[in-house]
Amino acid sequence: MKRIKVKIIGDGTQGNPFRANLPTYIMDTVDYDKLEAYVFVLDDETEEIDGKVQLNVKRIKEKYPRWKEKE
Amino acid sequence: MSEGHVQVPPDSTGKKMRCIQRTIDGNNVYEEVTVPLSVDGAVGLGEIYAKRNYYDRNALSKPQRWAGSVSAHSWTERWRYTVPTGKKMFHTFFCLGSITAIATSGKYTAVSTEYYSVDAGLVTEIALSCHYETNVPRKYLSEVASVFAVADDYFRGLSYSDDTINHTLVITSQFVEFDA
Numbered sequence: 001m002k003r004i005k006v007k008i009i010g011d012g013t014q015g016n017p018f019r020a021n022l023p024t025y026i027m028d029t030v031d032y033d034k035l036e037a038y039v040f041v042l043d044d045e046t047e048e049i050d051g052k053v054q055l056n057v058k059r060i061k062e063k064y065p066r067w068k069e070k071e
Numbered sequence: 072m073s074e075g076h077v078q079v080p081p082d083s084t085g086k087k088m089r090c091i092q093r094t095i096d097g098n099n100v101y102e103e104v105t106v107p108l109s110v111d112g113a114v115g116l117g118e119i120y121a122k123r124n125y126y127d128r129n130a131l132s133k134p135q136r137w138a139g140s141v142s143a144h145s146w147t148e149r150w151r152y153t154v155p156t157g158k159k160m161f162h163t164f165f166c167l168g169s170i171t172a173i174a175t176s177g178k179y180t181a182v183s184t185e186y187y188s189v190d191a192g193l194v195t196e197i198a199l200s201c202h203y204e205t206n207v208p209r210k211y212l213s214e215v216a217s218v219f220a221v222a223d224d225y226f227r228g229l230s231y232s233d234d235t236i237n238h239t240l241v242i243t244s245q246f247v248e249f250d251a
Contacts, residue, residue: 014229018145018147019147023151024152024153026149027147027150063155066189
């Protein structure tokens with residue numbers, strides 16, 4: 001798995017918890033003030049561009065056609 | 072409807088047809104063998120129906136586990152697992168652990184796992200467990216929760232705490248993903 005930083009969404013209620021907008025991930029650390037989190041995602045759902053690991057949005061959309069990049 | 076037979080010319084030297092021989096009304100007759108195929112004509116239906124068990128279809132273990140020592144926090148999703156397209160998933164068990172210290176009176180900490188069944192856009196939520204603590208230290212809950220899920224279905228583990236002291240929480244679930 002790869003560790004990346006993402007924005008978190010939600011308002012912290014049980015029905016709308018703080019979360020990453022990703023189909024599959026494990027949260028590592030959360031910064032509730034900055035609304036950011038470090039999360040672990042599957043290797044094939046990331047790509048390395050210019051030495052930086054980031055989400056492979058195309059691959060994620062292939063695996064999870066219902067996933068929306070902007071929620 | 073009665074059975075009968077027609078007689079073909081004597082054996083020739085052309086291509087051979089596959090057939091089965093049996094006796095009807097005292098006559099040796101030959102029945103033509105037909106092979107049902109899939110739509111693309113590539114595979115016999117017999118092979119399709121003889122589908123292998125899920126654990127023989129590229130089954131991969133996909134555990135989701137989060138653990139941390141945390142202070143008070145709003146409801147937070149600690150992990151999510153979604154069944155990818157072309158796959159199915161067998162969920163075997165989940166484990167929730169919480170509270171390594173006695174909670175402050177009137178405060179509580181919670182861990183929860185939820186299963187969402189997605190059928191043609193209709194999402195049905197099924198809470199697998201919710202574990203609240205007030206004053207009992209070090210308590211764990213482990214349960215077998217057998218669920219077969221299809222593509223788009225998803226699971227998630229969450230936590231919450233309004234306590235004034237830190238608690239170590241664990242939310243684990245075990246998934247086996249295999250070819251649909």
